[in-house]
Each structure stands twice: as C-alpha cells, then as structure tokens.
Amino acid sequence: MKHLILTCCLGLAASSFAAETISKRASEIDPRAKEHPEIDFVFTDKKGKPQDMQNASVDVNVKPQGKLVIWLMGHNAGLFERLNSYGLHAIQVHYANKWFGIIPAARRDDGKTLGDIRLEASIGEDRSDLVSIPQPDGMMERSFQFVKWLSKEHPAGKWEQFISEDGKGLRWDKVIVSGASHGATTSARFAKHQKVDRVVCLCGPRDNYESWQALPSATPGNRVFGFSHVLDGGWTGDHYCRSWEMMGLNQFGPIVNVDMVAPPFENTRRLITDADVKGDAGRAHGSVTPGGSAVKDKDGKLIHEAVWKYLYTHPVDQTGSPTPADPDCVKDQRK
Structure with a gap:
C-alpha cells in the first residue's frame, strides 16, 4: 500500500481518536476519467499540481453507524474528523463541478439551467446542452469507483458495505x-x-x-x-x-x-x-x-x-x- 498517502488526523478537544486519511487521484483509480478543460476541470494545474486528488477517512476504533458521507466540496479535514468521531465513513470526490462560470447570463437566470447542469454533474447523464459530462466524470460514478478502490486498498475500513449487492454502484x-x-x-x-x-x-x-x-x-x-x-x-x-x-x-x-x-x-x-x-x-x-x-x-x-x-x-x-x-x-x- 505504498501508493497510499496515509496521515494521522489530530484528535478533537472534545474526544480523542485517530483516523487515517486516504488520498488517491481520481485519474489513477478509473482510466475512463477524463479532463474537461472547457469548464476548467483538469487533472493538474499550470504548475503541475494534481487537481483530482480524492480523500477518505474512517476511524476504525469508533463504533460504526454503517453510513457513508459524500462531501461535495474541497477536502475539509476538520469536518472529516468530526464525522469519523460520530462513527461515519467519509469521502470527498473530484467530479466535474466547475461549470458555473461558463453559463451565459440569459441562461443562468432562466429558472431551469442551473438545476439541469447540477443534475448532469451529479449523475453523469445528459441533462443540459451547455455541458457534456459522461458517467465516469459525474459524482455518482466517481464516488462508486473510489469506494470500490477503498474496499480493496483499505480493508480495515470495511468500505465494501457501501457497495450494492450486484456490485454495480453504491448503496445509496x-x-x-x-x-x-x-x-x-x-x-x-x-x-x-x-x-x-x-x-x-x-x-x-x-x-x-x-x-x-x-x-x-x-x-x-x-x-x-x-x-x-x-x-x-x-x-x-x-x-x-x-x-x-x-x-x-x-x-x-x-x-x-x-x-x-x-x-x-x-x-x-x-x-x-x-x-x-x-x-x-x-x-x-x-x-x-x-x-x-x-x-x-x-x-x-x-x-x-x-x-x-x-x-x-x-x-x-x-x-x-x-x-x-x-x-x-x-x-x-x-x-
């Protein structure tokens, strides 16, 4: 597991615990993952810094609730520490969400466009003519592929409990x-x-x-x-x-x-x-x-x-x- 980045989170003042933060690039997990430069959704920035890093954590010493939090923003270590202390698993995924700046003003406020693009970015299905976000780059599939990878690379976390019985998606x-x-x-x-x-x-x-x-x-x-x-x-x-x-x-x-x-x-x-x-x-x-x-x-x-x-x-x-x-x-x- 040398290709994992494992760090020990600091304990909160309210409770003392330790949880691993597991980090892995989305583009390394799923070869189908693609960049979408038209919405500034890329794997590396101009300096070569990875932009598609995903993060996960669970405290195996806390009684699990059997629930997975999918966080749809940049990684927040403080939040994840708290979620883990509640007995929750947590992941932060990199999905095609940098679309807001490309929307023409007339479309942005038409009462439908934002919701359609949000849904397409979430599920990776065609819902808007302004973007083209395929399944591997939507939140649902990125989350599934990350959890599937975690179930193999971090067995102590028992991530497989969140995978559906047919193995084709998450237990939503x-x-x-x-x-x-x-x-x-x-x-x-x-x-x-x-x-x-x-x-x-x-x-x-x-x-x-x-x-x-x-x-x-x-x-x-x-x-x-x-x-x-x-x-x-x-x-x-x-x-x-x-x-x-x-x-x-x-x-x-x-x-x-x-x-x-x-x-x-x-x-x-x-x-x-x-x-x-x-x-x-x-x-x-x-x-x-x-x-x-x-x-x-x-x-x-x-x-x-x-x-x-x-x-x-x-x-x-x-x-x-x-x-x-x-x-x-x-x-x-x-x-």
Whole structure:
C-alpha cells in the first residue's frame, strides 16, 4: 500500500481518536476519467499540481453507524474528523463541478439551467446542452469507483458495505450527501433525483431563480437538514428560506436559532445562527462549516459542535411540528 498517502488526523478537544486519511487521484483509480478543460476541470494545474486528488477517512476504533458521507466540496479535514468521531465513513470526490462560470447570463437566470447542469454533474447523464459530462466524470460514478478502490486498498475500513449487492454502484440508502454553498445546492438537487439516507446543506441550497426545489423528491423532506448564518447573503437575499420552504422543510419544524435553543433544536430541519462574525458576510457564509471562519468561544473552542453532530446523526424520524410558510420570505425573486 505504498501508493497510499496515509496521515494521522489530530484528535478533537472534545474526544480523542485517530483516523487515517486516504488520498488517491481520481485519474489513477478509473482510466475512463477524463479532463474537461472547457469548464476548467483538469487533472493538474499550470504548475503541475494534481487537481483530482480524492480523500477518505474512517476511524476504525469508533463504533460504526454503517453510513457513508459524500462531501461535495474541497477536502475539509476538520469536518472529516468530526464525522469519523460520530462513527461515519467519509469521502470527498473530484467530479466535474466547475461549470458555473461558463453559463451565459440569459441562461443562468432562466429558472431551469442551473438545476439541469447540477443534475448532469451529479449523475453523469445528459441533462443540459451547455455541458457534456459522461458517467465516469459525474459524482455518482466517481464516488462508486473510489469506494470500490477503498474496499480493496483499505480493508480495515470495511468500505465494501457501501457497495450494492450486484456490485454495480453504491448503496445509496447508506449514503449521506453533503456540501457547503455550491456543494450544498448540488447535494439537494441530487437528492431530488436519488433517494439517499440524508442530506446536509451547510450555507445552502441557493439557486434563487430555479424551480427544481419544488420538484417531487426521491428523498423525503424529513431527511434534509440545513444550517446557515443570518448575515450570509443567501439568507439576507431570502435564498435559503425560499429553498427550504419549496422543499417542504417547514413541515418538520420552525427555523431555530441554535445559539438560543439547546439540542435537539426542536427536532427541526432548518437551523440558523447569529453568532458574532464581526459583521462580515463572507465569514458568515463559511462560519457554519468547521474551519477558519467558524466561531469560537472565549476558551477557543468552536461553538457549534453540537449542531454539526445533530445535522449528521439526528434520527430522521424525530421531527418538529409543521410550521406555516413565512409570508415575508420572497419566493418569486423575479419581481
């Protein structure tokens, strides 16, 4: 296993554990993987640095939940440490997602284009005339190939439990799809198409002119969780409240400020924070994800540890009371 990159993650202050981070380039796992320079989706940058590195981790010393988190953003070691401490397996995949900048302005806001491209990038099937993302470069197949590779190269992790009985794909009923911002929105769009165990949207979803949020959903609404900061532009612009209500999340509890309500946060699916970010909307956007923008208490500890654990582990059958739609949340943003 000399071709693996194995590093020992640092233990969190809240709990002491060690987990391996396993890294491997997507282009080395699957020879069918291709570059798409037309959307700046390449295997190496101009300096020759690999851009298609994928990461996985699991703490084999923690009782497993038998669930796999697929993270649709750049690798976040702090988040993965926490996921592993909950007994979750986690992978971050490199898939064709750098398409946003190529969309003509007239198409970007037509109410359909973004959702179509997000779905094509997720499933690797033709859904948009603006991109051509084949199956090996979509999130579903990249995830499957990575897990299949992990099952052989990292047997201690028992990754094979996430492969379907016919060996042709993943056990999506064991998968939690999650991301922040762009990744959160794609996670939610994908879950409309494919039933998954859970969706966790950090600072998302957005796509404020799109209608896909109201489509019939393969993944029931009680399995979708969102967390955002009130100073985030996605909140002040009503993007989050709009998406949450169109997806029916108000049927599972009110919007709850996690800084004022203790866990389990009224069993809701819509969580917000107004923690002090010095009035910085940019920091607010990233503050709901473990990392440098996250808010700390006077002792230097991140204040939202209980929130992250809730988002990824709260029983989906425990829900809050239905709440009426908010008349002040602007649904039609074309007016």
